[in-house]
Amino acid sequence: MSPRGPDPQAAARMHAIAADLATAGLDTQVHDTRGVLDVTARLGEPGAKPIEVIMDDDGYAQVSY
Secondary structure (H helix, E strand, O other), rough: OOOOEEEEHHHHHHHHHHHHHHOOOOOOEEEEEEOOOEEEEEOOOOOOOOOOEEEEEEOOOOOOO
């Protein structure tokens, strides 16, 4: 983590992941929390709790359903 923000290569990679997930129909957002990037992707159906995947630039992934 840099005091100037996330690594530009990591940022490009995270935005590319978000774009691919959006193309597949998931609602995606890239977040920058104190210089650490993560992608949040959600897939939901009406009346059901959405499936949520969170991935950060260190390779950590969390799936909630």
